[in-house]
Amino acid sequence: MSNTIRRVISVVTVNEHGVLSRIAGLFAGRGYNIESLTVAPIPETEYSHFTIDTEGDKKVLEQIVKQLHKLIPVLRVTEHAGDEYVEKEMALVKLPIAESLSDIDALARSYNGCIANVGEDYIIAMVTDSSSRVRNFLKAIKKYNPKEIARSGVVAIER
Amino acid sequence: MELTGSSMVIEALNQESVDVIFGYPGGAVLNIYDEIYKQNYFKHILTRHEQAAIHAADGYARASGKVGVAIVTSGPGFTNAVTGLATAYTDSIPMVVISGQVPTSLIGTDGFQEIDAVGISRPCTKHNYLVRTASELPRILKEAFYIASTGRPGPVLVDIPKDVSAELAEFNYPKEVHMATYKPKIKGNPRQLKKAVEAIKSAEKPLFYVGGGLLASDGVASFRELVAQTHIPVVETLMARGSLRHDDPSLLGMLGMHGTYASNMAMSETDLIIALGARFDDRVTGKLSEFGKNAEIIHVDVDPSSIGKIVDVDYPIVGDLRSVIEDLAPLLKDYEPSSIEEWIKRLENYNKIHPLGYQDSKTTIKPQWVIEKVGQMYKEECVVVTDVGQHQMWTAQFFPFVNKRQLVTSGGLGTMGFGFPAAIGAQKAMQDKIVFNFTGDGSIQMNSQEMMTAVIEKVPVINIILNNNYLGMVRQWQTFFYEDRLSETNLEAQPDFVKLAEAYGAIGYRVDTKEDFEKALTDAVAKKMPCFIDVVVDRDENVLPMVPAGGTLYNMILEYKDQ
Ligand SMILES: Cc1ncc(C[n+]2csc(CCOP(=O)(O)OP(=O)(O)O)c2C)c(N)n1
Ligand SMILES: [Mg+2]
Secondary structure (H helix, E strand, O other), X not given: OOOOEEEEEEEEEEOOOOHHHHHHHHHXXXXXXXXXXXXXXXXXXXXXXXXXXXXXXXXXXXXXXXXXXXXXXXXXEEEEOOOOEEEEEEEEEEEEOOOOHHHHHHHHHOOOOEEEEEOOOEEEEEEEEOHHHHHHHHHHHHHHOOOEEEEEEEEEEEO | OEEEHHHHHHHHHHHOOOOEXXXXXXXXXXXXXXXXXXXXXXXXXXXXXXXXXXXXXXXXXXXXXXXXXXXXXXXXXXXXXXXXXXXXXXXXXXXXXXXEEOOHHHOOOOOOOOOOHHHHHHHHOOEEXXXXXXXXXXXXXXXXXXXXXXXXXXXXXEEEXXXXXXXXXXXXXXXXXXXXXXXXXXXXXXXXHHHHHHHHHHXXXXXXXXXXXXXXXXXXXXXXXXXXXXXXXXXXXXXXXXXXXXOOOOEEEEOOOOOOHHHHHHHHHOXXXXXXXXXXXXXXXXOHHHOOOOOEEXXXXXXXXXXXXXXXXXXXXXXXXXXXXXXXXXXXXXXXXXXXXXXXXXXXHHHHHOOOOOOOOXXXXXXXXXXXXXXXXXXXXXXXXXXXXXXXXXXXXXXXXXXXXXXXXXXXXXXXXXXXXXXXXXXXXXXXXXXXXXXXXXXXHXXXXXXXXXXXXXXXXXXXXXXXXXXXXXXXXXXXHOOOXXXXXXXXXXXXXXXXXXXXXXXXXXEOOHHHHHHHHHHHHHHOOOEEEEEEEOOOOOOOOEOOOOOOOOOOEOOOOOO
């Protein structure tokens, strides 16, 4: 196995039906890895912004970028490298009400988060941070017996 | 002007100067067929299978360089077309295929003959469209022709629901295409070109490695001039056969699995590979770690994703080949062919040690002899189509090609059954040429129903069946690599091809001597009727040289001896 590198790639596409499946199909068909994929329309334009979190060796990453470019509805592909970009990911965690609210609140705060909801049986904590920090948060929260976790996938933008 | 979606299709095809389309009707395309019935712009050819319609459009495109057009119905009509789309896609052939779809209101309901055509065809088309309303049809059709024929060409599918083909909307066929997201690059980067020129000038053993991209860019004439100017030796891929005349002194022949000894040795020893529109297919490179081991690589291709995909490239140049070659030529005006004299001599010597050849026989017909014979008699005035198998490789090796687009063959996908329908398409494109389809006893049975099409449309394709009573190419691998265990490759049970031809109203010949073959051939050419010439050839002939899959190019099997 050659050196695997993680890469966050932004793709701007025409906002038309079928683009998501073209991109997903490309990754599936060529055996590329998708760690996460997010997509939303860019306001007041006819375009959408995809953020794809992927990994592969140098050659594979180069192919991923070129193959994405080759798709007809793709306008722009940006590979994010070094610290030339800001990336954020969000996670929601559902925890039993019996756990210490203040401990969880303090933990969430240190990852750019807060308690998003308190119900009869569960608390929901929310964090927004880089992927690796979100991962750390999810490790740390383990001891409070999380019932359910939802992660958003990465969004990224150049500085 | 308001038109129905169906009329728009007809008008658009007319504006694109389409003179013939190949197709097969059905429920979802009834509206369009009704308009086909009423028009006089172009001819429609009814094949006897949708796969054949696509291959025919493909053969038309390969022989002429124009966009091939085919039309099929939804569901099974479309799924039958998939092999044809994939065949054209892997060889980058410009095609527009129109498929019917169930009415918009039924899409997603598993309606009768509904299948997700854009979903299925996504990996085997350059692009595809599901048309939502008639108002977007003019733009989509314009884009389809543009995308199919520009950049790296390829098939484009336009899936039209039945209600859309009946719907009225304003028709203004666009004169131009405006797509922010699709702008193929033509000009090669001048700085990169200069660097490449320096590399060419300083190389001691340069080698042109040309692929199908040369045809796609219409760069053959410019390339021939460049070769005449520099004398740099040339190896061709299967797709590029005919780029140089067979007797051009710079041509070493085809390279790869069944390439010539000289070509494969040249590739192994060169210090500079100049790849022009070739894609380093595994059938060409053999074992990658040994491929072009001593060489730097210049790679010119219009598709950036082709460059650096398989091998690392030292001088990548993205651009249209013809344009790049025409920019290179003046920069190489002062190139000294004498500087590579030694290299040229060395390669000539390789060709002398192990020339391409075969052991001819007095008693049986060798398949290679048949191909050479046809070449001797008709090379200047014919198009050569093949099916897939040993006969295909022998054709690529032994036919004396003189022109670009003279060979029509399924290279990337290797689709048996391609030959006959593609030959029908090629003949429609090249009316004044003789069209030969070199086929096998296996392959011809995968689309022999097209004899009906050829007869009724008076398309005089001459099918030469090199009949070895085997799925010969697979038999060869079983002989070489599976201790001669011939699992399911014996085709001794086969139809009487003479009677089969006659059943369709065509001509059939069966020959087992050289004299009879020549007689049948001249008769067939004179009669200008579709025919089968069933040629009984040596059963046990092998395609040689051979680089076993994954082997190194310089380790060719040159001779096979029974143990
Ligand atoms: C549609 C399809 N099915 C299977 C194959 C695998 N295949 C490659 S060559 C070959 C044998 C072809 O036999 P024939 O047409 O008689 O040609 P020959 O090799 O005998 O000249 C087969 C089965 C293929 N290429 N295409
Ligand atoms: Mg055979």
